[in-house]
Amino acid sequence: MGEVMHDIGVIGLGAMGLASAWAGVRAEASVIAFDAFEPGHTHGSSHGETRMIRRIYSEGRVYMPLLERSYALWATLEAETGERLFHQTGGLDIAPEGHDLLIQSRACAEAHDLPFIQMDAATANDCWPALHLPEDCSVIQSPGSGVLMSDAANTALARLTRAGGAQLQWNTPVSSVQPDGDGFVIFTPDGESRVRRVINAAGPWADDFSPCLRDVIRAERQVIGYFDGPPGDVPPFQRILEDGRRLYLLPAAMPGRWKFGLYHHRRQSGPEFRGASEVDAEDRRLLTACLKAVLPGFPPPDRFEVCRFTNTADTRFIIDRAPEQPGLVILAACSGHGYKFAPAIGEAAVALALDMPATVNLLPFTLARQTKL
DSSP states (O other): OOSOEEEEEEEOOSHHHHHHHHHHHHTTOOEEEEOSSOTTOSSSSSOSSOEEEOSSOTTOGGGHHHHHHHHHHHHHHHHHHTOOOEEOOOEEEEEETTOHHHHHHHHHHHHTTOOOEEEEHHHHHHHOGGGOOOTTEEEEEETTOEEEOHHHHHHHHHHHHHHTTOEEETTOOOOEEEEETTEEEEEETTEEEEEEEEEEOOGGGGGGTOGGGTTTOEEEEEEEEEEEOOTTSSOOEEEEOTTSOEEEEEEOSSTTEEEEEETTSSOEESGGGSSOOOOOHHHHHHHHHHHHHHOTTSOOOOEEEEEEEEEOTTOOOEEEEETTEEEEEEEEOOTTOOGGGHHHHHHHHHHHHTTOOOSSOOGGGOGGGOOOO
């Protein structure tokens, strides 16, 4: 066993792991981090050109402290790299009049004194004719929302983290984590690494290293589509469809390209969906039909890719110490809406690991409040 003992060992180098490693070096901790795959791989939840970031958060006001901190840290990342990673485009929440999504969005905006415009379907269709909204819809426009260049952000996080002295071990699967005296030993095919604290950011594989997550998190297969369309024709949006499903759309990295998805499009969840899978004919059929129904003026999707959600029963994140191993911090189950929060979640994980004061209230994200799936 080597003599070097790092302050923090991170398992998983998706967005949450990279953000944790970055937060670690910013806290002047020594960091070693591992991922089973190569940089930019497509086996988890963090790949893809862009992500939406919504300044008004319809999922609930409990997320707002994390969101506000994330906006600040995305700006810090831009300043430290000199890259533009956030594009403030504005965004739309669209739903049938009286739907809970609109109620929560408006309550969030009013509670946090955020600017917004609420309009009916006719007004929205005048502003953005491509939307083709039925007259029973209502729209909340959030000027502060926008798009994150997620692939570029992941690369920037890795670069800054390495520059800060962290060791990033790609293509290095972790086989186990074992308590050892005043720390832990992380076992990989390349050997053993001693660390004082562990941050488990392994996504759908997190329960391999934290048994307390078994029956609490579940992997879900999700497919995203891409298509060509006129640049800037509509802002990024999420929309509750007539059948209750939720569709989202945002620009891809290349001008004139668009990305969209349908939450829980086939409800394929369970441990068998942790691994890689291919896009199939049913994925193409379902997403193509949905896009045609919602945006009939746009061309059909011409590319698809698979990603994974790691869900909890109520879709809230878990940011907490493991009850059986307080030196191990769990970052799990971002439930398909976590990327935008990555820098604040990573900072919170490092604060827990190093017993530093928390930057945000984490009580809404404890393991104890979760129920079994």
